[in-house]
Structure formats: C-alpha cells, structure tokens
Amino acid sequence: MIQPSIIARSARTAALCLPGPGALYWLCEKAAWRLSSPDDDRDLQQGVADTAVTLLHGLHPARRYVFEAEGFLPVVFQTAPCAGLVDAADFGLVPDIAPDDLDGAVANVKALADAIATVPSGGTLYLGRGLWTAFPITLKGQMTLHLAEGATLRAPSGRTGWPILASRDHCGRMLGSWEGLPAACFAAPVHAASAENLVIEGRGALDGSGDRGDWWSWPKETRDSARRPRGLHLISCRDVTLLGFTIRNAPSWTIHPQGCERLTAAGLTIIAPPDSPNTDGFNPESCRDVTITGVRFSVGDDCIAVKAGKRGPNGEDDHLMETRNVRVSHCLMERGHGGLVIGSEMSGGVHDVCVEDCEMIGTDRGLRLKTRRGRGGSITNIAMCRVRLDGVETALSANAHYHCDADGHDPWVQSREPAAVSSATPVIDGVAIEDVEIRGLAHAAGVFLGLPEAPIRNISIRRLQIVSHDPDAIATPPIMADRVRPMRHEAIVAERAEIDCDDPALLSAASISLSFE
Structure with missing residues (x-):
C-alpha cells in the first residue's frame, strides 16, 4: 500500500496527499478515512476523501494524530504549537x-x-x-x-x-x-x-x-x-x-x-x-x-503564471530576480487562458518548473511558454507529466514572438530573420513532456515557435496521446504572434525548435508562419 504524505501542517489544519494510482485532482476511487490520536481512544474525525489532496480542519495545537484511509498506510503527524x-x-x-x-x-x-x-x-x-x-x-x-x-x-x-x-x-x-x-x-x-x-x-x-x-x-x-x-x-x-x-x-x-x-x-x-x-x-x-x-x-x-520580472524599456534590470523550483501537482484548472503558463515577464530567468498529476478542462492552452525579443533571461528545465487536457484548444505552446506591450507588433519583435544576440535575447532550453492525454483537441497539440537567432532547444515528448478532437473547432491561430496561420486539429508544429518525439507521426512538416510576402 501507498504511504500518504504530509504536505503542510499548522496548529489547527493539516494537508495530506493520497497519491493513489491514476489520481489527478480527483481520486479514482473515494477513500473512507478516520482520524485518531495516540493519546485518545476515540475516533476524533472521519470522512470520505474524493480528492488527492485532503484537508483536515479543527485540529488542536501540539497534538499527535493518526490518519488512516482505505487503501493507504497510516500516517502519524503532530500539529504545530x-x-x-x-x-x-x-x-x-x-x-x-x-x-x-x-x-x-x-x-x-x-x-x-x-x-x-x-x-x-x-x-x-x-x-x-x-x-x-x-x-x-x-x-x-x-x-x-x-x-x-x-x-x-x-x-x-x-x-x-x-x-x-x-x-x-x-x-x-x-x-x-x-x-x-x-x-x-x-x-x-x-x-x-x-x-x-x-x-x-x-x-x-x-x-x-x-x-x-x-x-x-x-x-x-x-x-x-x-x-x-x-x-x-x-x-x-x-x-x-x-x-x-x-x-x-x-x-x-x-x-x-x-x-x-x-x-x-x-x-x-x-x-x-x-x-x-x-x-x-x-x-x-x-x-x-x-x-x-x-x-x-x-x-x-491564466490559472498559474510563473514570472520573473520584465526588463525595462531602457534595459533596467535592478529589480529582476530568478524564479526557481516551482512544483504544481494534483490541481484542477477549469477555464482560464492557460493552465500552467511561464512568462511573458521572465527576464530574471525561470528554472525548474514541474506540473504533474493535474487536470485542465476548457483552458485556452495547457502548458504555455511565452517571451519575445527584449526580454532577455532564460526558461530552462520545464516538465509536464501525467496531465489530462480536456477541451483545451492548444495543448502545448512555446512562443518567442509573443506580441505583448506597445511595441509587440513592431518588425524588430516579429521579424523571422535572425537578429543580433545580446543580453536582451531570451532563451528557452529544456522542455520535457511525458504521459499527457489530450481530449477534444481544437487547434493543435503543440506549437513551438523559436527565434532564428535563439531556437528553442531540447524539447522531449514521450507518450503524448490525442484521444479525440473537437468536431466544432474553428481554425484559429494557436499562438499570439504575427502572421501565424490558423490551425484546426493539428498535431505538433514547430519552427526554429528542436523536438525529440517518440512518435514521429505526431510531428507535422507544415510551417507555423504565413508568408511574409
């Protein structure tokens, strides 16, 4: 049996994770539980858990407790004073x-x-x-x-x-x-x-x-x-x-x-x-x-947007600090523009972000990385594992031509010709996708648009499954960059991005961009 884990505890509240097989936000099977204390023979609380993360309220400070749930090993913890x-x-x-x-x-x-x-x-x-x-x-x-x-x-x-x-x-x-x-x-x-x-x-x-x-x-x-x-x-x-x-x-x-x-x-x-x-x-x-x-x-x-500040219009950077080690698990994202988004304010650098065992329903995008020339900084070591996307229009995207800010549509931001590399050149390096299931796909399973002077590196996709498509989907540009063609029911499309996929049939030979003529 599996040992529940204590996520956090205070004087009167505790959060536990019941990581049952296949559990995302919801448990696959509800689990009856009881709470007792080594110092008291009575059952202090009992209930039925239907979510992977269970909250216990009404606890007493500095007291020992035993939590037991069907199908799981017991766990002993003590509240804070x-x-x-x-x-x-x-x-x-x-x-x-x-x-x-x-x-x-x-x-x-x-x-x-x-x-x-x-x-x-x-x-x-x-x-x-x-x-x-x-x-x-x-x-x-x-x-x-x-x-x-x-x-x-x-x-x-x-x-x-x-x-x-x-x-x-x-x-x-x-x-x-x-x-x-x-x-x-x-x-x-x-x-x-x-x-x-x-x-x-x-x-x-x-x-x-x-x-x-x-x-x-x-x-x-x-x-x-x-x-x-x-x-x-x-x-x-x-x-x-x-x-x-x-x-x-x-x-x-x-x-x-x-x-x-x-x-x-x-x-x-x-x-x-x-x-x-x-x-x-x-x-x-x-x-x-x-x-x-x-x-x-x-x-x-966006449901979750991981950020690290934005370089000022004249290169100001004294306020920038990196974001590192963000772990998202067993969450439910219903609606919203994106499930887990990084950027576009990422100039201080965003590193080591993992979203796992989550469910996203009806969001515009699932995992979304966005940046543009002028941002600088880097996005590295991003992972999505064991996530179900249902009714998400574009499941995965990384866009280095994001047309934000007043100058976002200017030619120097949107040009597909190589620009000089400088401290204002953003970098995306290291995206791992594993065991992702897509239902009701509308636009594209994945769209990756890098800069010609700084292509997106080290994208790994393993066991990505497209279960179904949205029959009512209307062809729409799947990312916010200029001159991106409308898409409907496409798999993985990339320009200036290095992708290693265990199913080559998912990789499209079509381009992302419309002609610049």
Missing part, C-alpha cells in the same frame, strides 16, 4: 456592513490592525463566522490568520481612501509592481511584506470585491497614479503556508507571491468570472521553492 488565540471579534469588528460603507470598512480595518498587533509571536488571529468588510489589512510574520467556516473577509466596493503601495521601499527593493516592472499599485485586500512563518488557513473566504467596484473597468490604466490591487499580495516573505480557504473576485491577479521563498499552497479554491480582466489565479514571481498542490482554479486569465 500555538502561542495564543486572539479573537478578532473582541476588538469591535462590525459584521454585515454594506459594501459601499467606507466609514465602516475603515473602522473594521482599524479593529483588525489592533487585533493583529495583539497576536503573540507564534499565535493565531481567529476570524469567526460572518461577513466582515474592511479596507486592506497588513499581516505580520510569526502568525496565523484563521478563517473559520462561514467567515468572509471582504474588501469594500469603493476605493476612496484605499492605501497605495509604493513602487519601491526605502532600500530600493520592488514593492508595488505591474507586469513585471516596479509601479505603484493599490494595496491588496490582504498583504504582507518581509513576513516570515506566516500561515493563512481555514474554510472561510477572502473576497476582493472586484465584481462590486470599478476595478475591472480600467484593466490597463491607472487611477490616482496607481495600478489595480491583487487579491493576496505577499512581498519578500519566507516560509508561508496557505491552506484550505477560498479566494475570489480579486481586482487583478488573485494570489501574487513576489520575491518569496519556501511557499506552500494546498487545497485552495481560486475563483473569478471568466470575463474578468487579468484575474490570474496564482502568479509566483521571482520566487524560490514554491509548492502548489490540490488547488482548484476557475478564473478569467
């Missing part, structure tokens, strides 16, 4: 105020700030059942924010008096950002900077009120010289754990870890309407050692 529990309700929070009651939202954020200041190092702030509207709150390190079942922490609908995060701190480090560059932005409804050992957990929800305010009506603009806020913004934090909660309706990117190290997200639900602009689900930028597991996405843009 808690230095003290602070109830936010004791600080004068007012529930159920109207979303446009800005005075009430200001009073509530003051109450929450007072409560956070009272939480001892290693303690917990408890937010109980109810609808709590407050202006953006700042979390500190060495604490847990516990969102009880039925608790919703909601941002107000108006932004008058909303705090603005500067583009840089007093040391010159990037704080606020927009599309990979330092920029002032409205503070996220929940945010933290330079926090260590921070936990956000529970069965409750964070609601950014993007559907109530005017945020989604000016997606690429500024107001009061600031960009839109994220839903949850973590800046230069270390050892962060996100467990079990729902986050929805972010004004822009939903969860944005920026310059963080050692971050684990397990069992989250991330939601935004399909037509909401730039509401990516989870965007680790310039981060190291990130684990995203058992997360369910349904958003208006």
